[in-house]
Amino acid sequence: MEALRRWRADWRYPTTLLCTYxxxxxxxPLEPFLTPYLTGPDKNLTTEEVNNQIFPVWTYSYICVLVPVFLLTDWLRYKPVVVIQGISFFITTAILLWTNSVPAMQAMQSVYAVVSASDVAYFSYIYSMVDAKRYRKATSYIRSVQLLGFTVGSLLGQLLVSFDLMSYSNITLMTLVLNAIGLLTACLLPMPQQSMYFHQRAHTGQTTVTEGRQRHVDEAVEVAEHTSRSQVSPQEMREGKVKKPEEKEDETGKGMVEVEDLEESVGEGTCSKALFQLWRDFRQCYSSRQLLNWSVWWALATCGYNQTVNVQVLWEHVEPSQNFSVYNGGVEAVSNLLSAATAYGIGFAEVRWEQWGELALGGFSGLGAAALFLMTFVGNIWVCYASYIIFKCLYMLLITIAMYQIAANLSMARYALVFGANTFAALALQTIMTAVVVDSRGLGLGIIPQFTINASYFSIISVVFSLRGLFTIWRAQRISKEDSTIPVKTSRL
Structure with a gap:
């Protein structure tokens, strides 16, 4: 029993449960074959109903529940929202298995939007349960198992479909059983005692309110002393960017926060004060121009990517599943593994992203647009598969760079806030595009016009950020030349 208590108190216990969930x-295993399942004899829906009436519901529902779920996640301290996500997973699969009508599938998409919005609880839970020194290791674990789970599911689905071992309905039933086991695992998670905003003053057995306040003040004084001793560049002297010793540079690298403000931020954990602190953090984060630029690309590109992930309708249009042995699961598995390898490899690249990052965003976005154009107009299923793999790898590469640049100088709490804000901005844009282009109550365009618009959208992103990147490089070179022409005064003995 003593060994069990020690295990439950160790950081590996909640991490293992969360990874299992x-x-x-x-x-x-059914997800890569969702469109063939819905348009096949099991559900007997048309491609137009799936594309123009069912899939858009997820976008509308997602943007409606994202902010409430984000606030509830912090207020309820993560675990209840993770459990709600598990329940929503189960309900989504059950509706998919036992209903057939368009309204029922629309309800399924609405419930799945809760699953998507609850991801913030899944990724934030672990930071309230482990020490800061364990953040990187715990994060790598929970992200890696998600990748492994999706890859295993895609490969399993491909094997079951290719060798005709299970029907789509039986695959859905197997998924339902896995959802039930996952829900049970979520219920076993220990309950956190604190959160980022609403419960940040709770006593954890290690840090009291007074100790937390003193730590904030000590950190502010330490940074102030370091700032007063730091060397100031000629450019900063010319532009008057020298900070006073009593000021502490905000974690975004731009905003200034007084020592007294830091002390006042550790107050009573009321709802109004928590919301005020959240709003102040939001303003301070986006006061950084560099962070704002990366966030704008994040929102624009994620909007376009979400519009493109329903690529199965294009594959079904190019090569109907009734006439062709589909390999959607294999393609998803390969694209996921290559995306992970690409994202992992970029971590070893020695690049000055603050100077070359925007040009990279523009150039690679242009390659993604070319892949989308190729996938749209060639009309060959194998070209579609290859183009999708290239497009997904490019997006995952760039979003990894953007996440790293944004998170580099942010605390974990503020990273979650910026992540949520960028996701909301992407969903707002996606809602507009879906309502105008995809929804049957809007233009209700066909598959080919939709993907043509998506490819053109990424082309515009490419042009904007390429021009911005060239301007950034030109300005950096000009500043460097000006600094090199400043005469250095030498004292005479």
Missing amino acids: GFLSMVK
């Missing part, structure tokens, strides 16, 4: 929730 993440793996089981991402093993979705």
Whole structure:
């Protein structure tokens, strides 16, 4: 019993449970074949109903529940929202298995939007349960098992379909069982005692309110002393950017926060004060121009990517599943593994992203647009598969760079806030595009016009950020030349 208590108190216990839940929730063997399942004899829906009436509901529902779920996640301290996500997974699969009508599938998409919005609880839970020194290791674990789960699910689905071992309905039933096991695992998670905003003053057995306040003040004084001793560049002297010793540079690298403000931020954990602190953090984060630029690309590109992930309708248009042995699961598995390898490899690249980052965003976005144009107009299923793999790898590469640049100088709490804000901005843009282009109550365009618009959208992103990147490089070179022409005064003995 003593060994069991020690294990439950160790950081590996909640991490293992969360990883198990993440793996089981991402093993979705039917997902790569969702469109063939809905348009096949099991559900007997048309491609137009799936594309123009069912899939848009997810976008509308997602943007409606994202902010409430984000606030509830912090207020309820993560675990209840993770459990709600597990329940929503189960309900989504059950509706998909036992109903057939368009309204029922629309309800399924609405419930799945809650699953998507609850991801913030899944990724934030672990930071309230482990020490800061364990953040990187715990994060790598929970992200890796999600990747592994999705890959295993895609490969499993491909094997079951290719060798005709299970029907689509039986695959859905197997997914339902996995969802039930995952839900049970989520219920076993220990309950956190604190959160980022609403419960940040709770006593954890290690840090009291007074100790937390003193730590904030000590950190402010330490940074102030370091700032007063730091060397100031000629450019900063010319532009008057020298900070006073009593000021502490905000974690975004731009905003200034007084020592007294830091002390006042550790107050009573009321709802109004928590919301005020959240709003102040939001303003300070986006006061950084560099962070704002990366966030704008994040929102624009994620909007376009979400519009493109329903690529199965294009594959079904190019090569109907009734006439062709589909390999959607294999393609998803390969694209996921290559995306992970690409994202991992970029971490070893020695690049000055603050100077070359925007040009990279523009150039690679242009390659993604070319892949989308190729996938749209060639009309060959194998070209579509290859183009999708290239497009997804490019997006995952760039979003990894953007996440790293944004998170580099942010605290974990503020990273979650910026992540949520950028996701909301992307969903707002996606809602507009869906309502105008995809929804049957709007233009209700066909598959080819939709993907043509998506490719053109990424082309515009490419042009904007390429021009911005060239301007950034030109300005950096000009400043460097000006600094090199400043005469250095030498004292005479």
